[in-house]
Structure formats: C-alpha cells, structure tokens
C-alpha cells in the first residue's frame with residue numbers, strides 16, 4: 001500500500017535567474033519609478049505604507065492610528081495606472097504556466113475531455129487589482145484574498161532579515177494542534193523571496209508577512225487574478 005500525501009497546496013516561487021535577468025532588470029526599473037511617483041503623489045489608495053509602523057502591529061491597529069484612506073483589497077490597479085507593462089506580461093505568462101502545470105483544463109477527465117471545453121490558452125486571466133506594500137517593522141496579519149482564484153506578490157526590495165512570506169497550513173486540524181506537527185505536516189511554512197521573485201499561490205491560502213528586522217523598507221506588489 002502506498003503512503004500518500006494527499007491534497008497538496010500549489011505555491012510557486014519564481015526566482016530570478018540568468019534567463020530572465022534582462023526582463024527582471026526592466027521590471028525593477030519600471031517598479032522603482034512607479035513607487036517614486038506613488039510617494040510623490042501621496043497616492044495612498046495604491047499604497048499600503050506601513051513604514052511608519054515602528055512597532056509590531058496589525059492592519060487594524062495601523063488603520064486606527066492613521067487617517068490614510070487605504071483598503072487592503074484595493075480596487076486600484078497600479079499595473080494599469082502606472083503602465084507597468086513588463087511586469088504585467090511577466091505575471092500573465094507565469095499565471096498561464098501555473099494553470100497549465102495544475103492541469104485545470106483536465107480536471108473532469110484526465111485522459112481527454114477538457115474542463116468546460118477550454119484549453120489553458122482560452123482562459124481569460126484578469127489581473128483584477130494590484131497595490132504596493134511597504135513595511136519596516138512588519139505586521140502579522142494572516143489573511144486570505146476571497147473572491148479570487150490566484151493571488152501573488154512581486155518582490156521589488158527585500159533581503160534576508162526583512163521577513164519572509166508565511167503560509168499557514170489550510171488544514172485547521174493541524175493548525176489547532178489536534179494533529180501533531182511534523183516535516184510533512186507543518187503548521188506554517190515560510191518562503192524568503194529574493195529581489196525580483198514572483199510568488200503565486202491559491203487565493204484561499206492563509207498567509208502573512210514575517211517581521212522586518214532591518215531599518216529599511218521592504219517593498220512588494222500584491223495582486224489578485226480572476227480566471228474566467
């Protein structure tokens with residue numbers, strides 16, 4: 001009898017490498033000028049700026065002490081508004097690969113019949129929203145992104161010590177201690193991204209940001225994808 005690890009959770013950490021070096025450098029440039037513009041415009045609806053949060057807190061606590069009109073699930077899309085064309089096409093191509101790797105097309109019949117009669121290329125991938133996160137000390141705000149299928153984050157400025165992205169085991173029986181932790185049944189898993197990394201994960205997966213132990217800004221762009 002096989003020993004099975006059932007119900008895996010797909011999380012893809014697309015690291016920068018020599019093949020995409022030039023593209024990532026272009027993306028970094030366009031993101032950098034976008035952030036400069038967002039800051040000079042005081043465009044707080046596109047920005048979750050926690051850099052003045054010098055104590056470890058929660059989003060709610062930060063909202064109470066700030067009058068900045070910011071919604072965590074913003075309707076803003078900085079990729080469209082600031083014309084981040086290289087980042088947009090990079091995300092599009094990686095989301096297509098994510099979908100085809102997961103073989104969503106063939107869920108009904110692994111041998112032949114495509115789900116909903118669609119090939120992967122026929123799915124409409126809608127980059128619904130995108131906003132900038134800046135943290136200094138860090139926030140422990142585990143959350144999901146409801147109403148979407150795929151969520152992700154592009155890391156513009158990050159180094160070890162600035163806090164990883166932490167994913168919580170979606171099985172609540174592990175999380176509440178009814179099933180012991182072990183190498184194959186961890187309660188939490190952290191991934192430390194590199195500058196230029198793109199992380200894609202299911203929107204239902206609970207996640208949070210680790211503590212930024214440095215005095216420098218950790219800057220990332222979060223986004224949500226709708227598959228139609």
Ligand SMILES: [Fe+2]
Nearest residue numbers: 143145207222
């Ligand atoms: Fe998130």
